[in-house]
């Protein structure tokens with residue numbers, strides 16, 4: 195087991211990573227809450243609730259309520275689900291001393307985190323990520339949100355958990371496609387901040403996952419500690435969006451659900467690498483072939499699976515929530531492991547990159 199800290203002064207918290215740790219970690223924390231007469235609520239997804247009956251049975255003995263989302267996956271990040279969750283917390287008499295445990299992937303973490311941020315103007319919450327993507331990305335850093343029909347993550351809050359408990363044993367039941375999608379985010383960390391991590395992914399089969407998850411969390415924790423609310427003019431937390439501007443456009447134009455988030459990000463990483471080369475920022479021409487090979491190794495796409503219209507993709511990019519004052523911030527590379535942000539990217543070059551990624555006119 196290994197622990198690192200996300201340092202945010204009084205709001206600092208531990209990120210505990212290990213195998214087979216969830217029961218003991220929760221027992222310790224929940225016992226402390228119980229002794230302090232703090233009511234506990236749990237939120238999870240139907241898939242998790244079905245797979246981990248033993249865990250939820252033991253939680254049922256301590257928690258005031260276990261809320262299972264009405265649907266699995268992205269659809270659970272809805273305002274309707276949020277209202278149901280708020281009402282369930284109220285009916286279970288969760289008071290201001292209450293603690294919400296979010297046990298699941300990024301969907302449960304984002305929904306549960308936003309419910310915790312808003313219920314009674316904020317109750318404590320603990321993230322127990324169960325997908326690779328949630329372990330290396332969404333459970334760390336305090337971004338919480340639900341979706342609107344108008345777009346993903348449009349309503350949310352920066353609200354840090356009190357702890358993150360990442361038990362790698364959960365990954366044994368994770369479907370292969372979801373694991374691959376998480377690897378998309380892992381590759382992202384190598385590309386944006388750690389060439390050595392990228393090389394490790396090239397040289398090994400990521401069999402030794404704990405140090406890899408830890409490294410990703412370290413990179414994210416350092417970035418978030420320095421720029422919690424993504425307000426830095428250059429670089430900062432926006433670096434974590436490497437590949438995401440392309441990726442979000444793919445998810446929107448292909449229709450949500452056609453690509454897993456991490457798959458769309460993978461194509462986006464390729465787009466960002468190619469764009470960086472085309473604009474002359476990356477002199478080393480081996481970067482994009484290496485990105486392509488690494489994505490393929492971890493069963494991730496580096497091109498669109500089916501052609502999508504360039505104009506629709508460009509329009510979706512222009513409406514990304516990262517647009518401010520009418521311009522879009524791009525995250526580009528200078529080399530493997532070294533990313534930066536810029537707004538100075540010609541629209542025509544971006545369209546050419548979309549064509550390279552398999553988009554059509």
Ligand code: NAD
Pocket residue numbers: 239240241242245266267268271298299300301302304324325326327328331332333334335336337338346347364365366367368369372375455
């Ligand atoms: P997810 O939460 O939908 O989980 C994927 C599927 O796997 C679900 O059906 C879930 O029930 C199932 N599942 C989860 N853990 C499992 C396990 N251990 N065994 C078997 N099945 C399991 O998807 P995700 O990829 O974890 O998260 C995607 C969400 O995360 C998106 O909504 C995205 O916007 C959000 N996100 C948030 C941040 C952030 O910083 N807050 C960062 C990245 C992504």
Ligand code: GLY
Pocket residue numbers: 331332334335337431434435
């Ligand atoms: N996943 C991007 C961020 O947390 O800022």
